[in-house]
Amino acid sequence: MIVVTGATGNIGRALVPLLAEAGEEVVAVSRRPRPDGLPAGVRHARADVGSAASMRPLLDGADAFFVLVGGDRGGHGESPKALLDAAGAAGVERVVLLSSQINSTRPEALSHARLREFEAAVRAAGPDFTVLRPGGFASNAFAWAESVRTRRTVLAPFGDVALPVIDPADIAEVAAAALREDGHAGRTYELTGPELISPRRQAAVISEAVGEEVAFVELSRGEAHAHMARFMPEEVIGGTLDVLGAPLPPEREISPDVESVLLRPARPFAEWVARNLPAFR
Numbered sequence: 001m002i003v004v005t006g007a008t009g010n011i012g013r014a015l016v017p018l019l020a021e022a023g024e025e026v027v028a029v030s031r032r033p034r035p036d037g038l039p040a041g042v043r044h045a046r047a048d049v050g051s052a053a054s055m056r057p058l059l060d061g062a063d064a065f066f067v068l069v070g071g072d073r074g075g076h077g078e079s080p081k082a083l084l085d086a087a088g089a090a091g092v093e094r095v096v097l098l099s100s101q102i103n104s105t106r107p108e109a110l111s112h113a114r115l116r117e118f119e120a121a122v123r124a125a126g127p128d129f130t131v132l133r134p135g136g137f138a139s140n141a142f143a144w145a146e147s148v149r150t151r152r153t154v155l156a157p158f159g160d161v162a163l164p165v166i167d168p169a170d171i172a173e174v175a176a177a178a179l180r181e182d183g184h185a186g187r188t189y190e191l192t193g194p195e196l197i198s199p200r201r202q203a204a205v206i207s208e209a210v211g212e213e214v215a216f217v218e219l220s221r222g223e224a225h226a227h228m229a230r231f232m233p234e235e236v237i238g239g240t241l242d243v244l245g246a247p248l249p250p251e252r253e254i255s256p257d258v259e260s261v262l263l264r265p266a267r268p269f270a271e272w273v274a275r276n277l278p279a280f281r
């Protein structure tokens with residue numbers, strides 16, 4: 001049995017069906033009631049990854065555990081050691097943690113202190129672990145969906161700074177491999193897409209897919225901060241804008257890890273747009 005937290009998110013929505021199709025018994029965890037679209041036969045449970053007490057009953061009998069740290073409790077909840085102790089006591093053999101590339105490239109970043117605590121707890125705990133450190137997600141482009149639909153416009157800062165954004169479906173496939181297969185224990189994977197792509201170029205890719213002109217409007221850092229504050233915790237915004245505006249050389253490197261785990265190249269941004277076109281039409 002595999003327990004998946006963040007099951008309603010960008011990664012979880014791809015990971016849960018992958019595991020179910022592979023014949024695994026899956027428990028999909030979210031804080032809200034059962035979401036639409038969960039495959040039939042997948043058990044859903046309400047719990048909070050920031051509360052070991054809420055997770056403990058779900059971990060009984062689990063072989064593997066996907067940990068995604070999100071939301072306020074995930075951000076500010078109790079020590080992650082309690083959660084990892086609960087997993088160890090329940091007999092979980094493998095833990096896969098969704099972390100961030102920022103923990104490699106900016107190990108002092110305040111924005112990611114909580115994720116570093118989770119990494120340390122996972123590495124110190126009994127079960128085998130794999131840490132996934134992705135760069136920026138292709139799905140961050142959902143933030144542009146409404147303005148593309150209603151005004152055929154993308155508003156974003158740092159229009160010409162290109163980064164190797166990753167498709168969450170690739171993260172999910174790497175997670176599924178690490179949860180199900182041998183050979184990933186103790187590994188830390190840096191996960192990126194296959195190409196450097198700027199926000200201006202992303203807007204052009206969306207425009208091609210929609211079949212209509214989509215304008216690109218460059219926001220100042222302050223404007224972008226105000227916009228991101230609507231859906232991101234304050235402490236994460238500064239660090240994110242630093243990466244988007246002034247990436248360090250390793251943040252612009254294309255990692256070989258997706259291809260070495262999945263034995264195929266990472267998916268380009270255009271593939272993510274094609275799968276999610278209704279959001280932009």
Ligand SMILES: NC(=O)c1ccc[n+]([C@@H]2O[C@H](COP(=O)([O-])OP(=O)(O)OC[C@H]3O[C@@H](n4cnc5c(N)ncnc54)[C@H](OP(=O)(O)O)[C@@H]3O)[C@@H](O)[C@H]2O)c1
Pocket residue numbers: 005006007008009010011012029030031032047048049050068069070071072073074075098099100101115134135136137139140
């Ligand atoms: N976006 C990026 O560019 C980027 C880059 C690197 C790393 N990351 C990391 O990726 C993660 C976000 O992944 P994502 O895009 O899949 O997330 P997402 O789409 O925002 O979804 C996360 C899901 O997790 C659930 N959740 C949130 N807090 C929870 C909690 N405390 N306990 C249990 N479930 C909780 C939420 O569902 P419910 O509300 O239903 O519980 C939500 O649907 C974060 O850890 C972030 O640090 C993101």
